[in-house]
Amino acid sequence: MIKLFDAHCHLQDSRILSKTPQLIKAAQDNGVVCFAVNGVSEKDWHLVKEMSENHPSVIPCFGLHPWFVAQRSPSWFKTLKEYFDATPSAAVGEIGVDKGSHGRQIDFSEQVQVLRQQLELAKELNKPASVHCVRAFGDLLELMKSIGPFPAGVILHSYLGSAEMVPEFSKLGAYFSFSGFLMSLKVNKAKKMLKMVSSDRILLETDAPDALPNSNIDSLFFIEGDASLPEHIRGNSTPSTSSSSTDASMLPKETLNHPANIRNVLDYVASLLEISKEELAEQSYQNAVRLFSYEGSKVLQM
Numbered sequence: 001m002i003k004l005f006d007a008h009c010h011l012q013d014s015r016i017l018s019k020t021p022q023l024i025k026a027a028q029d030n031g032v033v034c035f036a037v038n039g040v041s042e043k044d045w046h047l048v049k050e051m052s053e054n055h056p057s058v059i060p061c062f063g064l065h066p067w068f069v070a071q072r073s074p075s076w077f078k079t080l081k082e083y084f085d086a087t088p089s090a091a092v093g094e095i096g097v098d099k100g101s102h103g104r105q106i107d108f109s110e111q112v113q114v115l116r117q118q119l120e121l122a123k124e125l126n127k128p129a130s131v132h133c134v135r136a137f138g139d140l141l142e143l144m145k146s147i148g149p150f151p152a153g154v155i156l157h158s159y160l161g162s163a164e165m166v167p168e169f170s171k172l173g174a175y176f177s178f179s180g181f182l183m184s185l186k187v188n189k190a191k192k193m194l195k196m197v198s199s200d201r202i203l204l205e206t207d208a209p210d211a212l213p214n215s216n217i218d219s220l221f222f223i224e225g226d227a228s229l230p231e232h233i234r235g236n237s238t239p240s241t242s243s244s245s246t247d248a249s250m251l252p253k254e255t256l257n258h259p260a261n262i263r264n265v266l267d268y269v270a271s272l273l274e275i276s277k278e279e280l281a282e283q284s285y286q287n288a289v290r291l292f293s294y295e296g297s298k299v300l301q302m
């Protein structure tokens with residue numbers, strides 16, 4: 001069976017937390033061996049830590065996401081460092097910069113300052129860092145150049161930057177991780193960018209419970225009880241055998257993404273790269289294993 005590594009997701013998210021054990025089980029039954037679960041603020045780091053203690057397949061990641069920069073406490077950085085001291089298996093994330101519709105409301109210089117501290121910490125701890133970047137790739141590249149290189153790796157998660165920037169980020173140690181969001185790019189643009197990513201730097205992720213792939217509805221897993229699902233599929237949480245031609249774009253945009261849908265991301269990226277899904281699964285899995293093999297990592301015990 002195909003083995004997959006979800007390089008970035010949020011199984012601690014309050015929208016799905018009560019169902020996490022079933023979601024992990026279903027994803028494992030579909031080949032997902034590991035989940036890098038990213039905390040986003042001081043409020044959820046304990047949930048991520050606890051989840052990793054209960055699930056050998058969960059790799060904990062701690063970070064302050066740019067959307068939560070304004071709410072950080074004066075001691076956030078000290079607390080973050082304590083989490084790393086207490087959790088040798090952890091990586092850094094989710095951190096980043098955002099000039100999108102949501103991120104624009106948050107002071108950008110504070111975002112950069114908080115990101116800088118966390119990138120420096122990742123470098124010092126020799127751990128990979130999962131980075132969110134929306135409409136701020138130039139700023140991110142400048143910052144990474146001023147701190148880097150990053151021999152332990154930086155994951156540019158749900159990467160939607162340009163093809164031209166791929167070599168620049170690669171030189172600094174970046175990996176490029178793709179989710180359902182890739183389906184929002186024009187096919188030609190996505191192809192051009194993907195072909196710039198060297199095969200030893202490609203990763204797959206779900207960003208679950210966000211980033212539902214825009215696939216045929218019958219090929220998707222849904223989260224049981226998701227109130228944003230239309231009634232006729234609400235009872236159907238696993239891919240059905242019928243084949244309608246409806247895709248997920250008809251669903252409300254708050255429809256939750258299931259971690260087993262990494263299969264749909266695999267299919268899509270493999271089709272754009274014109275390689276087999278077995279080949280892409282193997283490459284991306286090996287890349288994630290290498291990246292997450294830092295000292296103390298659970299991956300070393302697998």
Ligand SMILES: [Zn+2]
Nearest residue numbers: 010038094207
């Ligand atoms: Zn995320």
